[in-house]
Amino acid sequence: MFSxxxxxxxxxxxxxxxxxxxxxxxxxxxxATNVDEDDAKKRSSVDA
Known part of the structure; x- marks a missing residue:
């Protein structure tokens, strides 16, 4: 049963x-590879 x-x-x-x-x-x-790109996209989308 247990097994x-x-x-x-x-x-x-x-x-x-x-x-x-x-x-x-x-x-x-x-x-790790796309942190900078993601941050840039977030900032641009927030500013826009």
């Missing part, structure tokens, strides 16, 4: 957790 439940939890974590971690990782890379 089957644990297996379901592990499968759920793998199927949901991995894409989430991957997206966060890509977002961190994008933020």
């Amino acid at each position: 089957s439940c644990q297996l379901r939890i592990n499968t759920l974590v793998r199927t949901l957790g991995f894409p989430i971690l991957l997206v966060r990782y890509l977002q961190e890379i994008a933020n």
